[in-house]
Amino acid sequence: MQIHFPKIIVVVVLFLLGLSGCQTTPSQVIPTTTEPAFDEAAVLEIATPMLENMLKALDQKDYETFKVNFDEKMKASATRESFDALQSTMAEKYGAYQSIQFEQMASAQGYLNVYYSAVFDKGTLTVQLVLNQKNPP
Numbered sequence: 001m002q003i004h005f006p007k008i009i010v011v012v013v014l015f016l017l018g019l020s021g022c023q024t025t026p027s028q029v030i031p032t033t034t035e036p037a038f039d040e041a042a043v044l045e046i047a048t049p050m051l052e053n054m055l056k057a058l059d060q061k062d063y064e065t066f067k068v069n070f071d072e073k074m075k076a077s078a079t080r081e082s083f084d085a086l087q088s089t090m091a092e093k094y095g096a097y098q099s100i101q102f103e104q105m106a107s108a109q110g111y112l113n114v115y116y117s118a119v120f121d122k123g124t125l126t127v128q129l130v131l132n133q134k135n136p137p
Contacts, residue, residue, distance in 0.1 A: 038107055043131070047114045051100060051129050055118060058087055059097040071132065095121025107133070 050069055057065035063083045067075055103115040103126070112131040117124055 038105075038112060038133070040105060043105060043112060043114065044102060047105075047112075047129055047131060048100070048102065048116075051114075051116060051127065055097040055100065055127075058083075058090060061087055090120075094123050094125065100127065 054066055054069075057063075061084075063080055066083060067078050070078060098119040098121065100116040100118045103117055105112055105114040107113075110133050112133055114129045114131060116127045116129070118127045
């Protein structure tokens with residue numbers, strides 16, 4: 001099965017998990033059996049560089065690059081003010097971005113939930129990237 005992901009970040013539950021103090025673990029996602037199969041390697045070829053670019057853009061205070069892959073709904077909700085607040089909090093609480101490591105992914109309700117461990121100067125967070133499977137190019 002071939003999966004296409006244009007402008008597909010619908011939700012990035014980035015650091016909100018860590019910032020709210022509610023650390024969600026990947027094991028809490030329960031994939032449904034009715035979801036189509038996906039090629040994990042193909043997804044990671046797209047998702048990993050996408051997330052790395054977002055984290056680097058956040059680190060560099062680059063709002064335009066940060067939101068480049070958002071769909072229209074996400075772009076509307078990801079305001080400059082919310083980005084600035086997130087960037088400031090992340091810099092203060094976690095420091096500079098260092099690296100990410102894939103943990104797992106699950107398919108549910110037309111979305112792929114891709115989990116990474118993100119390492120920063122002052123700590124590590126679980127990052128969830130939610131990709132829309134329903135919007136082929």
